Amino acid sequence: MLDQNLTDQLGHLLGSKGFFTDADDLAPWETDWRKLYHGRAAALAAPANVSEVQAVLALASAQGLPVVPQGGNSSMVGGATPDASGTALILSTRRMNAIRSLDPVANIVVAEAGVILAHLHDAARSVGRRFPLTLGARGSATIGGLVSTNAGGTQVLRFGTMRKLVLGIEAVLPDGGLYAGLAALKKDNRGYDLTQLLIAAEGTLGVVTAASLTLVPDILDRAVAWVGVDSPAAALGLLRALEAASGDAIESFELIPDSSLRLVLQHIPDTRAPLASAHPWHILIEYVRSSPAAAPSAEALEVLLAAHYDKGLYRDAALASSEAQALAFWKIRDSISEAERAHGPAMQHDISVPVDDMPRFIEDASEAVEAAFPGVWVNAYGHLGDGNVHFHVRAPEGVTDPNWRLETGKKASQMVYDLVTAAGGSISAEHGIGQMKRDELARLSSPARIAALRAIKNALDPRGVMNPGKLIP
Numbered sequence: 344m345l346d347q348n349l350t351d352q353l354g355h356l357l358g359s360k361g362f363f364t365d366a367d368d369l370a371p372w373e374t375d376w377r378k379l380y381h382g383r384a385a386a387l388a389a390p391a392n393v394s395e396v397q398a399v400l401a402l403a404s405a406q407g408l409p410v411v412p413q414g415g416n417s418s419m420v421g422g423a424t425p426d427a428s429g430t431a432l433i434l435s436t437r438r439m440n441a442i443r444s445l446d447p448v449a450n451i452v453v454a455e456a457g458v459i460l461a462h463l464h465d466a467a468r469s470v471g472r473r474f475p476l477t478l479g480a481r482g483s484a485t486i487g488g489l490v491s492t493n494a495g496g497t498q499v500l501r502f503g504t505m506r507k508l509v510l511g512i513e514a515v516l517p518d519g520g521l522y523a524g525l526a527a528l529k530k531d532n533r534g535y536d537l538t539q540l541l542i543a544a545e546g547t548l549g550v551v552t553a554a555s556l557t558l559v560p561d562i563l564d565r566a567v568a569w570v571g572v573d574s575p576a577a578a579l580g581l582l583r584a585l586e587a588a589s590g591d592a593i594e595s596f597e598l599i600p601d602s603s604l605r606l607v608l609q610h611i612p613d614t615r616a617p618l619a620s621a622h623p624w625h626i627l628i629e630y631v632r633s634s635p636a637a638a639p640s641a642e643a644l645e646v647l648l649a650a651h652y653d654k655g656l657y658r659d660a661a662l663a664s665s666e667a668q669a670l671a672f673w674k675i676r677d678s679i680s681e682a683e684r685a686h687g688p689a690m691q692h693d694i695s696v697p698v699d700d701m702p703r704f705i706e707d708a709s710e711a712v713e714a715a716f717p718g719v720w721v722n723a724y725g726h727l728g729d730g731n732v733h734f735h736v737r738a739p740e741g742v743t744d745p746n747w748r749l750e751t752g753k754k755a756s757q758m759v760y761d762l763v764t765a766a767g768g769s770i771s772a773e774h775g776i777g778q779m780k781r782d783e784l785a786r787l788s789s790p791a792r793i794a795a796l797r798a799i800k801n802a803l804d805p806r807g808v809m810n811p812g813k814l815i816p
Protein backbone atom coordinates (compact mmCIF):
# COMPACT_ATOMS: atom_id res chain seq x y z
CA MET A 344 0.00 0.00 0.00
CA LEU A 345 1.13 3.52 -0.75
CA ASP A 346 0.45 6.18 1.83
CA GLN A 347 -2.46 8.44 0.98
CA ASN A 348 -0.28 11.44 0.34
CA LEU A 349 1.84 9.62 -2.26
CA THR A 350 -1.27 8.09 -3.85
CA ASP A 351 -2.79 11.55 -4.17
CA GLN A 352 0.35 13.04 -5.65
CA LEU A 353 0.79 10.26 -8.22
CA GLY A 354 -2.92 10.25 -9.07
CA HIS A 355 -2.88 14.00 -9.59
CA LEU A 356 0.26 13.82 -11.68
CA LEU A 357 -0.73 10.93 -13.96
CA GLY A 358 -4.53 11.13 -14.13
CA SER A 359 -6.96 8.24 -14.47
CA LYS A 360 -5.31 6.86 -17.61
CA GLY A 361 -1.91 6.77 -16.00
CA PHE A 362 -2.33 5.60 -12.42
CA PHE A 363 -3.89 2.40 -11.09
CA THR A 364 -4.20 0.90 -7.63
CA ASP A 365 -7.01 -1.64 -8.07
CA ALA A 366 -5.90 -5.24 -7.61
CA ASP A 367 -7.55 -6.28 -10.92
CA ASP A 368 -5.64 -3.63 -12.86
CA LEU A 369 -2.34 -4.68 -11.29
CA ALA A 370 -2.69 -8.46 -11.39
CA PRO A 371 -1.58 -9.14 -15.02
CA TRP A 372 1.65 -7.19 -14.45
CA GLU A 373 2.64 -8.81 -11.16
CA THR A 374 3.57 -12.15 -12.77
CA ASP A 375 6.05 -12.83 -15.55
CA TRP A 376 4.86 -14.46 -18.80
CA ARG A 377 6.37 -17.83 -17.88
CA LYS A 378 4.53 -17.68 -14.53
CA LEU A 379 7.72 -18.35 -12.58
CA TYR A 380 7.75 -15.12 -10.58
CA HIS A 381 4.75 -13.82 -8.66
CA GLY A 382 5.08 -10.44 -6.99
CA ARG A 383 2.79 -7.77 -5.62
CA ALA A 384 2.79 -4.08 -6.44
CA ALA A 385 1.34 -1.12 -4.56
CA ALA A 386 0.34 0.63 -7.79
CA LEU A 387 1.00 0.94 -11.49
CA ALA A 388 2.08 4.16 -13.19
CA ALA A 389 1.77 4.51 -16.95
CA PRO A 390 3.26 7.92 -17.73
CA ALA A 391 2.33 9.49 -21.05
CA ASN A 392 5.63 11.26 -21.65
CA VAL A 393 9.16 11.77 -20.44
CA SER A 394 8.34 14.67 -18.13
CA GLU A 395 5.83 12.50 -16.31
CA VAL A 396 8.52 9.83 -15.91
CA GLN A 397 10.82 12.51 -14.49
CA ALA A 398 8.21 13.59 -11.98
CA VAL A 399 7.48 10.00 -10.92
CA LEU A 400 11.16 9.15 -10.38
CA ALA A 401 11.84 12.41 -8.53
CA LEU A 402 8.99 11.57 -6.16
CA ALA A 403 10.10 7.95 -5.83
CA SER A 404 13.68 8.91 -4.99
CA ALA A 405 12.59 11.51 -2.49
CA GLN A 406 10.20 9.08 -0.75
CA GLY A 407 12.21 5.87 -1.10
CA LEU A 408 9.49 4.28 -3.26
CA PRO A 409 10.77 1.21 -5.20
CA VAL A 410 10.11 1.45 -8.96
CA VAL A 411 9.95 -1.56 -11.28
CA PRO A 412 10.11 -0.52 -14.96
CA GLN A 413 8.12 -2.75 -17.26
CA GLY A 414 7.79 -2.92 -21.05
CA GLY A 415 6.14 -5.93 -22.70
CA ASN A 416 6.45 -8.09 -19.56
CA SER A 417 8.31 -10.69 -21.60
CA SER A 418 11.45 -10.89 -19.44
CA MET A 419 12.95 -14.37 -19.34
CA VAL A 420 14.55 -13.79 -15.92
CA GLY A 421 11.87 -12.08 -13.80
CA GLY A 422 13.50 -8.74 -14.57
CA ALA A 423 10.25 -6.77 -14.70
CA THR A 424 8.29 -8.45 -11.89
CA PRO A 425 8.01 -6.75 -8.49
CA ASP A 426 8.96 -8.60 -5.32
CA ALA A 427 6.37 -9.98 -2.90
CA SER A 428 6.43 -7.05 -0.48
CA GLY A 429 3.63 -5.12 -2.19
CA THR A 430 5.55 -1.86 -1.81
CA ALA A 431 6.72 -1.23 -5.38
CA LEU A 432 5.35 0.96 -8.11
CA ILE A 433 5.33 -0.73 -11.52
CA LEU A 434 6.27 1.88 -14.12
CA SER A 435 4.80 0.72 -17.42
CA THR A 436 6.09 2.34 -20.60
CA ARG A 437 3.04 1.22 -22.60
CA ARG A 438 1.67 4.70 -23.26
CA MET A 439 4.99 6.04 -24.53
CA ASN A 440 4.69 4.26 -27.83
CA ALA A 441 5.33 6.87 -30.51
CA ILE A 442 7.82 6.63 -33.29
CA ARG A 443 9.19 10.14 -33.01
CA SER A 444 11.03 10.14 -36.31
CA LEU A 445 11.86 7.76 -39.13
CA ASP A 446 14.58 8.82 -41.54
CA PRO A 447 15.23 6.41 -44.44
CA VAL A 448 18.03 8.60 -45.78
CA ALA A 449 20.09 8.81 -42.59
CA ASN A 450 18.85 5.30 -41.68
CA ILE A 451 17.81 6.28 -38.18
CA VAL A 452 14.56 5.73 -36.30
CA VAL A 453 13.78 7.31 -32.94
CA ALA A 454 11.34 5.12 -31.06
CA GLU A 455 9.88 5.59 -27.60
CA ALA A 456 10.35 2.91 -24.97
CA GLY A 457 6.84 1.44 -25.28
CA VAL A 458 7.01 0.79 -29.04
CA ILE A 459 6.48 -2.93 -29.65
CA LEU A 460 9.22 -4.51 -31.74
CA ALA A 461 6.81 -5.82 -34.41
CA HIS A 462 5.40 -2.31 -34.85
CA LEU A 463 8.90 -0.95 -35.35
CA HIS A 464 9.51 -3.63 -37.99
CA ASP A 465 6.33 -2.55 -39.81
CA ALA A 466 7.22 1.15 -39.62
CA ALA A 467 10.70 0.55 -41.02
CA ARG A 468 9.33 -1.61 -43.83
CA SER A 469 6.86 1.11 -44.78
CA VAL A 470 9.82 3.28 -45.85
CA GLY A 471 11.85 0.50 -47.49
CA ARG A 472 14.06 -0.13 -44.48
CA ARG A 473 14.47 -2.78 -41.77
CA PHE A 474 15.25 -2.76 -38.10
CA PRO A 475 17.49 -5.83 -38.06
CA LEU A 476 16.81 -7.39 -34.67
CA THR A 477 14.09 -9.93 -34.15
CA LEU A 478 13.03 -12.59 -31.68
CA GLY A 479 10.10 -14.83 -30.82
CA ALA A 480 8.53 -12.26 -28.47
CA ARG A 481 8.47 -9.49 -31.12
CA GLY A 482 4.70 -9.11 -30.69
CA SER A 483 5.10 -8.00 -27.07
CA ALA A 484 8.74 -7.02 -26.40
CA THR A 485 9.25 -3.26 -26.34
CA ILE A 486 12.15 -1.03 -27.31
CA GLY A 487 12.79 0.01 -23.71
CA GLY A 488 13.06 -3.60 -22.57
CA LEU A 489 15.16 -4.61 -25.56
CA VAL A 490 17.61 -1.78 -24.84
CA SER A 491 17.60 -2.43 -21.10
CA THR A 492 18.48 -6.10 -21.61
CA ASN A 493 20.75 -5.68 -24.66
CA ALA A 494 18.51 -8.19 -26.41
CA GLY A 495 19.87 -10.56 -29.02
CA GLY A 496 17.63 -12.87 -31.06
CA THR A 497 17.99 -14.56 -34.40
CA GLN A 498 19.77 -11.92 -36.51
CA VAL A 499 22.74 -11.26 -34.22
CA LEU A 500 24.94 -13.32 -36.51
CA ARG A 501 24.91 -10.53 -39.05
CA PHE A 502 23.87 -7.37 -37.21
CA GLY A 503 24.91 -7.82 -33.59
CA THR A 504 22.90 -7.33 -30.41
CA MET A 505 20.93 -4.25 -29.41
CA ARG A 506 24.12 -2.56 -28.20
CA LYS A 507 25.38 -2.49 -31.77
CA LEU A 508 22.13 -1.01 -33.11
CA VAL A 509 21.56 1.73 -30.52
CA LEU A 510 22.86 5.12 -31.65
CA GLY A 511 21.60 7.10 -28.69
CA ILE A 512 19.30 7.02 -25.70
CA GLU A 513 16.98 9.25 -23.77
CA ALA A 514 16.56 8.16 -20.17
CA VAL A 515 15.39 9.41 -16.82
CA LEU A 516 17.91 8.88 -14.04
CA PRO A 517 16.77 7.80 -10.56
CA ASP A 518 16.57 11.35 -9.16
CA GLY A 519 14.36 12.46 -12.07
CA GLY A 520 17.20 14.04 -14.05
CA LEU A 521 17.01 13.74 -17.82
CA TYR A 522 19.81 12.13 -19.82
CA ALA A 523 19.19 13.56 -23.30
CA GLY A 524 21.48 11.38 -25.36
CA LEU A 525 19.42 10.69 -28.48
CA ALA A 526 21.71 12.47 -30.96
CA ALA A 527 23.32 9.88 -33.22
CA LEU A 528 26.90 11.11 -32.92
CA LYS A 529 29.60 9.19 -34.72
CA LYS A 530 32.19 10.68 -32.43
CA ASP A 531 31.65 11.67 -28.82
CA ASN A 532 34.35 11.56 -26.17
CA ARG A 533 32.77 13.26 -23.20
CA GLY A 534 34.01 10.66 -20.77
CA TYR A 535 31.91 7.82 -19.42
CA ASP A 536 29.39 6.68 -22.00
CA LEU A 537 26.02 6.79 -20.26
CA THR A 538 24.26 5.35 -23.28
CA GLN A 539 26.36 2.21 -23.08
CA LEU A 540 25.94 2.08 -19.31
CA LEU A 541 22.15 2.16 -19.59
CA ILE A 542 22.09 -0.61 -22.21
CA ALA A 543 21.74 -3.92 -20.31
CA ALA A 544 21.30 -2.09 -16.97
CA GLU A 545 17.91 -3.84 -16.59
CA GLY A 546 16.23 -0.73 -15.25
CA THR A 547 18.54 -0.54 -12.24
CA LEU A 548 20.01 2.85 -13.18
CA GLY A 549 16.94 4.65 -14.50
CA VAL A 550 14.21 4.34 -17.10
CA VAL A 551 15.04 4.34 -20.80
CA THR A 552 12.31 6.45 -22.44
CA ALA A 553 13.44 6.47 -26.10
CA ALA A 554 16.24 5.27 -28.34
CA SER A 555 17.78 6.21 -31.70
CA LEU A 556 18.26 3.03 -33.65
CA THR A 557 20.01 1.94 -36.82
CA LEU A 558 18.01 0.97 -39.89
CA VAL A 559 19.34 -1.05 -42.80
CA PRO A 560 18.01 -1.38 -46.36
CA ASP A 561 15.10 -3.75 -46.79
CA ILE A 562 15.89 -7.06 -48.43
CA LEU A 563 14.90 -7.87 -52.01
CA ASP A 564 14.04 -11.46 -51.14
CA ARG A 565 14.90 -14.23 -48.70
CA ALA A 566 15.25 -17.98 -48.73
CA VAL A 567 14.66 -20.18 -45.71
CA ALA A 568 16.00 -23.72 -45.44
CA TRP A 569 15.61 -26.51 -42.90
CA VAL A 570 18.65 -28.75 -42.79
CA GLY A 571 19.29 -32.06 -41.00
CA VAL A 572 22.77 -32.58 -39.52
CA ASP A 573 24.54 -35.16 -37.37
CA SER A 574 25.98 -32.94 -34.66
CA PRO A 575 26.54 -29.36 -33.49
CA ALA A 576 30.13 -29.67 -34.78
CA ALA A 577 28.85 -30.51 -38.26
CA ALA A 578 26.44 -27.58 -38.02
CA LEU A 579 29.20 -25.12 -37.18
CA GLY A 580 31.35 -26.58 -39.98
CA LEU A 581 28.47 -25.97 -42.39
CA LEU A 582 28.03 -22.40 -41.16
CA ARG A 583 31.70 -21.62 -41.68
CA ALA A 584 31.66 -23.14 -45.17
CA LEU A 585 28.50 -21.28 -46.20
CA GLU A 586 29.78 -17.99 -44.82
CA ALA A 587 33.06 -18.36 -46.68
CA ALA A 588 31.12 -18.87 -49.91
CA SER A 589 28.40 -16.26 -49.46
CA GLY A 590 29.73 -13.35 -47.41
CA ASP A 591 27.08 -11.83 -45.18
CA ALA A 592 24.03 -13.23 -46.98
CA ILE A 593 23.37 -15.64 -44.11
CA GLU A 594 21.43 -13.74 -41.49
CA SER A 595 20.27 -16.56 -39.28
CA PHE A 596 21.64 -19.96 -38.49
CA GLU A 597 19.70 -21.54 -35.67
CA LEU A 598 20.57 -24.89 -34.17
CA ILE A 599 17.56 -27.02 -33.21
CA PRO A 600 17.92 -30.44 -31.59
CA ASP A 601 15.40 -33.07 -32.54
CA SER A 602 14.05 -32.88 -28.97
CA SER A 603 13.02 -29.23 -29.55
CA LEU A 604 11.29 -30.11 -32.80
CA ARG A 605 9.40 -32.93 -31.06
CA LEU A 606 8.24 -30.59 -28.26
CA VAL A 607 6.94 -28.09 -30.80
CA LEU A 608 5.12 -30.75 -32.85
CA GLN A 609 3.56 -32.09 -29.64
CA HIS A 610 2.40 -28.79 -28.14
CA ILE A 611 1.98 -26.19 -30.88
CA PRO A 612 -0.99 -26.55 -33.24
CA ASP A 613 -0.50 -26.40 -37.01
CA THR A 614 3.14 -27.44 -37.04
CA ARG A 615 4.73 -30.26 -39.03
CA ALA A 616 8.28 -31.55 -39.46
CA PRO A 617 9.93 -29.89 -42.48
CA LEU A 618 11.91 -33.01 -43.45
CA ALA A 619 10.57 -36.54 -43.92
CA SER A 620 13.91 -37.98 -42.79
CA ALA A 621 14.94 -38.14 -39.10
CA HIS A 622 18.01 -36.31 -37.76
CA PRO A 623 19.45 -35.72 -34.29
CA TRP A 624 20.01 -32.03 -35.04
CA HIS A 625 18.48 -29.48 -37.38
CA ILE A 626 19.40 -26.03 -38.60
CA LEU A 627 17.19 -23.20 -39.72
CA ILE A 628 18.98 -20.99 -42.23
CA GLU A 629 17.84 -17.60 -43.48
CA TYR A 630 19.62 -16.32 -46.56
CA VAL A 631 18.87 -12.83 -47.92
CA ARG A 632 19.50 -10.84 -51.07
CA SER A 633 20.22 -7.19 -50.45
CA SER A 634 21.50 -6.12 -53.86
CA PRO A 635 19.86 -6.37 -57.30
CA ALA A 636 23.21 -7.55 -58.68
CA ALA A 637 23.01 -10.76 -56.63
CA ALA A 638 21.10 -13.87 -57.69
CA PRO A 639 17.64 -14.40 -56.16
CA SER A 640 18.01 -15.94 -52.69
CA ALA A 641 16.23 -19.21 -53.39
CA GLU A 642 18.45 -19.94 -56.37
CA ALA A 643 21.62 -18.89 -54.56
CA LEU A 644 20.91 -20.92 -51.42
CA GLU A 645 19.99 -23.99 -53.41
CA VAL A 646 23.27 -23.84 -55.35
CA LEU A 647 25.20 -23.18 -52.16
CA LEU A 648 23.68 -26.11 -50.27
CA ALA A 649 24.10 -28.44 -53.24
CA ALA A 650 27.77 -27.52 -53.45
CA HIS A 651 28.27 -28.57 -49.84
CA TYR A 652 26.27 -31.77 -49.83
CA ASP A 653 29.16 -33.91 -51.02
CA LYS A 654 31.38 -32.63 -48.23
CA GLY A 655 29.21 -34.54 -45.78
CA LEU A 656 28.39 -31.48 -43.67
CA TYR A 657 24.68 -32.16 -43.70
CA ARG A 658 22.31 -35.04 -44.46
CA ASP A 659 19.18 -33.53 -45.95
CA ALA A 660 17.67 -30.12 -46.63
CA ALA A 661 14.31 -28.59 -47.50
CA LEU A 662 14.14 -25.16 -49.06
CA ALA A 663 10.90 -23.35 -48.27
CA SER A 664 9.02 -23.14 -51.56
CA SER A 665 6.80 -20.21 -50.57
CA GLU A 666 6.70 -17.40 -48.03
CA ALA A 667 4.00 -19.37 -46.18
CA GLN A 668 6.37 -22.31 -45.86
CA ALA A 669 9.20 -20.02 -44.75
CA LEU A 670 6.92 -18.68 -42.02
CA ALA A 671 6.00 -22.25 -41.04
CA PHE A 672 9.69 -23.14 -40.60
CA TRP A 673 10.23 -20.02 -38.51
CA LYS A 674 7.13 -20.75 -36.46
CA ILE A 675 8.77 -23.98 -35.30
CA ARG A 676 11.88 -22.11 -34.18
CA ASP A 677 10.01 -19.29 -32.52
CA SER A 678 7.67 -21.64 -30.64
CA ILE A 679 10.32 -23.65 -28.81
CA SER A 680 10.05 -21.59 -25.60
CA GLU A 681 6.26 -21.85 -25.59
CA ALA A 682 6.33 -25.59 -26.29
CA GLU A 683 8.84 -26.08 -23.48
CA ARG A 684 6.66 -24.16 -21.07
CA ALA A 685 3.69 -26.36 -21.96
CA HIS A 686 5.71 -29.53 -21.43
CA GLY A 687 6.59 -29.11 -17.76
CA PRO A 688 9.32 -27.81 -15.48
CA ALA A 689 12.80 -27.00 -16.76
CA MET A 690 15.74 -24.81 -15.85
CA GLN A 691 16.60 -22.20 -18.47
CA HIS A 692 20.17 -21.10 -19.07
CA ASP A 693 21.04 -18.71 -21.87
CA ILE A 694 24.75 -19.19 -22.01
CA SER A 695 27.66 -18.33 -24.24
CA VAL A 696 31.15 -19.70 -24.73
CA PRO A 697 33.65 -18.87 -27.50
CA VAL A 698 31.91 -19.82 -30.76
CA ASP A 699 34.30 -22.57 -31.78
CA ASP A 700 34.03 -24.21 -28.36
CA MET A 701 30.23 -24.43 -28.39
CA PRO A 702 29.75 -27.77 -30.21
CA ARG A 703 31.99 -29.57 -27.74
CA PHE A 704 30.45 -27.72 -24.81
CA ILE A 705 26.95 -28.83 -25.84
CA GLU A 706 27.99 -32.46 -26.09
CA ASP A 707 30.16 -32.62 -22.95
CA ALA A 708 27.99 -30.52 -20.67
CA SER A 709 24.82 -32.39 -21.70
CA GLU A 710 26.46 -35.70 -20.93
CA ALA A 711 27.79 -34.49 -17.58
CA VAL A 712 24.48 -32.97 -16.42
CA GLU A 713 22.41 -35.93 -17.57
CA ALA A 714 24.77 -38.30 -15.73
CA ALA A 715 24.69 -36.24 -12.53
CA PHE A 716 20.88 -35.92 -12.38
CA PRO A 717 19.29 -39.17 -13.54
CA GLY A 718 16.24 -38.72 -15.74
CA VAL A 719 16.83 -35.07 -16.64
CA TRP A 720 17.52 -34.24 -20.26
CA VAL A 721 19.10 -31.28 -21.96
CA ASN A 722 17.39 -29.32 -24.70
CA ALA A 723 20.09 -27.02 -26.14
CA TYR A 724 19.04 -24.83 -29.04
CA GLY A 725 19.55 -21.45 -30.60
CA HIS A 726 22.18 -19.14 -31.86
CA LEU A 727 25.11 -21.43 -32.59
CA GLY A 728 26.90 -18.88 -34.76
CA ASP A 729 26.93 -16.44 -31.82
CA GLY A 730 28.36 -19.02 -29.43
CA ASN A 731 25.04 -18.78 -27.55
CA VAL A 732 22.54 -21.53 -26.93
CA HIS A 733 19.58 -21.91 -24.63
CA PHE A 734 20.88 -24.81 -22.59
CA HIS A 735 17.71 -25.97 -20.88
CA VAL A 736 17.74 -28.80 -18.38
CA ARG A 737 14.35 -30.48 -18.37
CA ALA A 738 12.82 -32.36 -15.45
CA PRO A 739 12.49 -36.14 -15.95
CA GLU A 740 9.48 -37.07 -18.07
CA GLY A 741 6.39 -37.36 -15.91
CA VAL A 742 7.57 -34.81 -13.33
CA THR A 743 5.03 -32.00 -13.33
CA ASP A 744 5.61 -30.47 -9.88
CA PRO A 745 6.97 -26.94 -10.35
CA ASN A 746 8.86 -27.36 -7.06
CA TRP A 747 11.27 -29.63 -8.94
CA ARG A 748 12.95 -26.37 -9.89
CA LEU A 749 13.69 -25.42 -6.30
CA GLU A 750 15.95 -28.34 -5.35
CA THR A 751 17.14 -30.66 -8.11
CA GLY A 752 16.64 -27.96 -10.72
CA LYS A 753 18.66 -25.46 -8.76
CA LYS A 754 21.54 -27.89 -8.32
CA ALA A 755 21.50 -28.70 -12.03
CA SER A 756 21.61 -24.97 -12.80
CA GLN A 757 24.61 -24.49 -10.58
CA MET A 758 26.35 -27.30 -12.37
CA VAL A 759 25.61 -25.75 -15.78
CA TYR A 760 26.89 -22.37 -14.64
CA ASP A 761 30.04 -23.94 -13.17
CA LEU A 762 30.72 -25.66 -16.47
CA VAL A 763 30.11 -22.44 -18.41
CA THR A 764 32.39 -20.47 -16.12
CA ALA A 765 35.11 -23.09 -16.39
CA ALA A 766 34.80 -22.81 -20.18
CA GLY A 767 35.39 -19.04 -19.98
CA GLY A 768 31.78 -18.28 -20.93
CA SER A 769 28.91 -16.11 -19.70
CA ILE A 770 25.94 -17.18 -17.57
CA SER A 771 23.84 -14.62 -19.41
CA ALA A 772 24.32 -14.33 -23.14
CA GLU A 773 21.11 -12.48 -23.93
CA HIS A 774 18.30 -12.60 -21.34
CA GLY A 775 20.02 -10.66 -18.57
CA ILE A 776 20.35 -11.44 -14.86
CA GLY A 777 17.02 -10.24 -13.42
CA GLN A 778 15.97 -12.13 -10.30
CA MET A 779 16.76 -15.51 -11.76
CA LYS A 780 20.54 -15.30 -11.89
CA ARG A 781 21.37 -12.69 -9.28
CA ASP A 782 22.74 -15.20 -6.77
CA GLU A 783 24.70 -17.01 -9.44
CA LEU A 784 26.19 -13.74 -10.67
CA ALA A 785 27.38 -13.11 -7.11
CA ARG A 786 28.70 -16.66 -6.74
CA LEU A 787 30.61 -16.75 -10.01
CA SER A 788 31.85 -13.19 -10.56
CA SER A 789 35.14 -11.79 -9.34
CA PRO A 790 34.98 -9.53 -6.29
CA ALA A 791 36.27 -6.71 -8.50
CA ARG A 792 33.36 -7.04 -10.94
CA ILE A 793 30.76 -7.11 -8.16
CA ALA A 794 32.34 -4.16 -6.36
CA ALA A 795 32.31 -2.10 -9.57
CA LEU A 796 28.65 -2.96 -10.30
CA ARG A 797 27.66 -1.97 -6.77
CA ALA A 798 29.67 1.25 -6.87
CA ILE A 799 27.99 2.36 -10.10
CA LYS A 800 24.56 1.47 -8.75
CA ASN A 801 25.11 3.32 -5.48
CA ALA A 802 26.46 6.40 -7.21
CA LEU A 803 23.47 6.80 -9.52
CA ASP A 804 20.76 5.40 -7.27
CA PRO A 805 21.86 6.00 -3.68
CA ARG A 806 18.41 5.18 -2.25
CA GLY A 807 18.21 1.97 -4.23
CA VAL A 808 14.78 2.69 -5.68
CA MET A 809 15.37 1.46 -9.23
CA ASN A 810 14.29 -2.13 -9.83
CA PRO A 811 15.49 -3.47 -6.48
CA GLY A 812 16.30 -7.16 -6.24
CA LYS A 813 17.39 -7.38 -9.88
CA LEU A 814 20.85 -7.77 -11.35
CA ILE A 815 22.99 -6.19 -8.58
CA PRO A 816 23.90 -8.79 -5.92
Ligand code: MLT
Nearest residue numbers: 479496679680693725733
Ligand atom coordinates in the same frame (compact mmCIF):
# COMPACT_ATOMS: atom_id res chain seq x y z
C1 MLT B 1 15.05 -17.69 -28.06
O1 MLT B 1 16.12 -17.64 -28.63
O2 MLT B 1 14.11 -18.41 -28.44
C2 MLT B 1 14.85 -16.81 -26.90
O3 MLT B 1 16.02 -16.21 -26.48
C3 MLT B 1 14.07 -17.39 -25.81
C4 MLT B 1 14.43 -18.73 -25.27
O4 MLT B 1 13.95 -19.69 -25.80
O5 MLT B 1 15.11 -18.89 -24.25
Ligand code: ZN
Nearest residue numbers: 496725733773
Ligand atom coordinates in the same frame (compact mmCIF):
# COMPACT_ATOMS: atom_id res chain seq x y z
ZN1 ZN C 1 17.70 -16.56 -27.80
